[in-house]
Amino acid sequence: MDRQEIIKKTELFVKKTLSEDSTGHDWWHIHRVRNLAKRIAREEGADIFLVELAALLHDIGDYKFFKGDEEAGAAKVGEWLSSLEISPSFIDKIIEITSRVSFMLSLPDKQKGRDKKNSTIPTVSKELMSVTDADRLDAMGAIGIARAFTYGGFFNRPIYDPAIKPIKSITKEEYKITEAPSINHFYEKLLKLKDMMYTKLGRKIAKRRHRFINLYLKQFFKEWKGKM
Ligand code: ADP
Numbered sequence: 374m375d376r377q378e379i380i381k382k383t384e385l386f387v388k389k390t391l392s393e394d395s396t397g398h399d400w401w402h403i404h405r406v407r408n409l410a411k412r413i414a415r416e417e418g419a420d421i422f423l424v425e426l427a428a429l430l431h432d433i434g435d436y437k438f439f440k441g442d443e444e445a446g447a448a449k450v451g452e453w454l455s456s457l458e459i460s461p462s463f464i465d466k467i468i469e470i471t472s473r474v475s476f477m478l479s480l481p482d483k484q485k486g487r488d489k490k491n492s493t494i495p496t497v498s499k500e501l502m503s504v505t506d507a508d509r510l511d512a513m514g515a516i517g518i519a520r521a522f523t524y525g526g527f528f529n530r531p532i533y534d535p536a537i538k539p540i541k542s543i544t545k546e547e548y549k550i551t552e553a554p555s556i557n558h559f560y561e562k563l564l565k566l567k568d569m570m571y572t573k574l575g576r577k578i579a580k581r582r583h584r585f586i587n588l589y590l591k592q593f594f595k596e597w598k599g600k601m
């Protein structure tokens with residue numbers, strides 16, 4: 374099987390698996406992440422085939438689909454790749470990316486304390502950097518805002534409640550179970566992403582998207598108070 378065939382088959386598999394989702398994990402998210410990840414990968418001199426496959430599969434194993442099980446995702450990705458003619462060592466490289474891309478993993482554990490980041494994070498490859506930056510960028514800017522409210526609406530969250538303050542230094546455990554209004558998510562995740570970019574291009578795009586989120590929030594709170 375040549376590389377193009379592997380990509381085409383994986384694309385169809387991902388489309389089918391995510392076709393029912395309306396929480397922000399839809400096919401078009403994958404499409405955007407794939408294209409942006411490839412663009413970043415070209416700038417970084419990363420392996421484009423590895424980046425493209427990992428980007429296509431990065432949300433297949435999301436823990437949210439497996440009732441909080443973080444291992445099940447890797448198993449699902451591995452199962453799919455084993456059905457193609459791909460070497461086990463290359464499969465490992467893909468899983469290494471898909472299992473580490475999540476924002477949640479970057480949050481501190483409760484028992485380690487809010488101030489301490491997870492300290493045992495191994496080295497980050499150019500390929501992991503490309504996919505992670507692209508995924509995080511898709512949670513920012515105009516599209517990121519749309520995705521946050523789509524997610525919130527799906528889970529019946531209010532848009533905003535002044536009585537429920539955001540937890541800016543949220544832990545992994547708190548992040549997993551939060552039922553806070555969607556605006557809180559901006560402070561708990563979206564506004565942090567700018568400083569979490571790994572690549573030069575990622576930082577450049579993040580800067581613009583970050584600015585747009587801030588502009589949006591400014592307008593939001595003006596309207597909330599009946600001004601403007
Ligand atoms: P990804 O890591 O692929 O961007 P996530 O599973 O973290 O996906 O979330 C999907 C989308 O929903 C993202 O745009 C994310 O910012 C948004 N989202 C996640 N959790 C919340 C939340 N508690 N409230 C509002 N939006 C959320």
Ligand code: NI
Pocket residue numbers: 402406431432508
């Ligand atoms: Ni994603």
